[in-house]
Amino acid sequence: MNKLNTFKKQLLKWSKNNTREYSWRDSNDPWKILLIEVIAQQTQLNRAHSYYEKFIKRFPTPKEMSIASKKEILSLWSGLGYNNRALRLHESSKILTKKSFNSIYPNFDILPGVGKYTKNALLSFAYKEKVITQDTNVIRIFSRFFGIENPDNFIQENQKNILKNIQSRKFNEALMDFGSTICKAKNPLCSECIFDNNCEKFFQETKHTQPTFKGSNREIRGKVIKYLINNENIDITSLNHILKVEEDKLNLILEKLEDEGMINIKKKLIEISS
Ligand code: SF4
Structure with missing residues (x-):
């Protein structure tokens, strides 16, 4: 075989x-x-x-x-x-x-x-x-x-x-x-393993390491969405106060979320898109 x-x-x-x-x-x-x-x-x-x-x-x-x-x-x-x-x-x-x-x-x-x-x-x-x-x-x-x-x-x-x-x-x-x-x-x-005797056991080094989640844009994006799921809307200043993120960083994240159709920002009020 x-x-x-x-x-x-x-x-x-x-x-x-x-x-x-x-x-x-x-x-x-x-x-x-x-x-x-x-x-x-x-x-x-x-x-x-x-x-x-x-x-x-x-x-x-x-x-x-x-x-x-x-x-x-x-x-x-x-x-x-x-x-x-x-x-x-x-x-x-x-x-x-x-x-x-x-x-x-x-x-x-x-x-x-x-x-x-x-x-x-x-x-x-x-x-x-x-x-x-x-x-x-x-x-x-x-x-x-x-x-x-x-x-x-x-x-x-x-x-x-x-x-x-x-x-x-x-x-x-x-x-x-x-x-x-x-x-x-x-x-x-x-x-x-059932293959122990037949396997080439060709192990390769993992090329990619998972980026740190804590403090990442991904974590902040998640927090923004979580807040908006549980609340009607919020203004940018108050959100910044809650999340304690650099203002420029938060603005860029919000811009991206809006571009992706995830949120709406109207007169500085943020909400989940309809
Ligand atoms: S490397 Fe080969 S022997 Fe080891 S678990 Fe995977 S298939 Fe089985």
């Missing part, structure tokens, strides 16, 4: 007893898939799941979200961070009330915030297409196991072969679960 087949068979065998159960995994509704994939970006899956449950209950179809206010969506999103993702989801829901998923198939990347990974997740989970959902977990596993620095081309070239006679969804979910529980970014559990 060649290395590719060993990898495929052993991973699928492992997944039989180790697949995590989530409600959206039983569904091929593209709206549910889109919701969980956007929520789960940069978020641990169990945490994403609790947000997904809130969102799907309130917005069972794109229509309900399309007519909701930004304030309500941001309020439900509160705690996840990267609020722009919520706004892009809102924009997508408006498009999807006019055009169905089927009518834009397979070009899901026309939806705001939908990149290659989410598009492939929709194709695999909702449309049973033979594609591998390539995120950082998947790239890491392939790189370590096969000993390849940039396995993107390798995955592309072997995708058809790997997914022959199997459901792409099962394989993608197995990769996702394996990457977050065994072949983790930090401290992979090689001694407990």
Whole structure:
């Protein structure tokens, strides 16, 4: 058996007893898939799941979200961070009330915030297409196991072969679960791994370190939105007083939030955009 087949068979065998159960995994509704994939970006899956449950209950179809206010969506999103993702989801829901998923198939990347990974997740989970959902977990596993620095081309070239006679969804979910529980970014559990003897164990130094959150623009942006979710509006001076941020810095952040359509500033009064 060649290395590719060993990898495929052993991973699928492992997944039989180790697949995590989530409600959206039983569904091929593209709206549910889109919701969980956007929520789960940069978020641990169990945490994403609790947000997904809130969102799907309130917005069972794109229509309900399309007519909701930004304030309500941001309020439900509160705690996840990267609020722009919520706004892009809102924009997508408006498009999807006019055009169905089927009518834009397979070009899901026309939806705001939908990149290659989410598009492939929709194709695999909702449309049973033979594609591998390539995120950082998947790239890491392939790189370590096969000993390849940039396995993107390798995955592309072997995708058809790997997914022959199997459901792409099962394989993608197995990769996702394996990457977050065994072949983790930090401290992979090689001694407990099914691949221990076959794996090249090609470890690369992490090139990117996460920028410090405390005091960052991202933290201040989050605080501004959190304040506005819980209050009607506020003038810039009072907000500055509460957040204790340099005036120029706060002004630039507010300008950017306004450009992104997150807030309105009228006569120095700030509020969440309608
Ligand atoms: S042996 Fe280690 S590096 Fe290789 S797949 Fe398993 S956990 Fe990852």
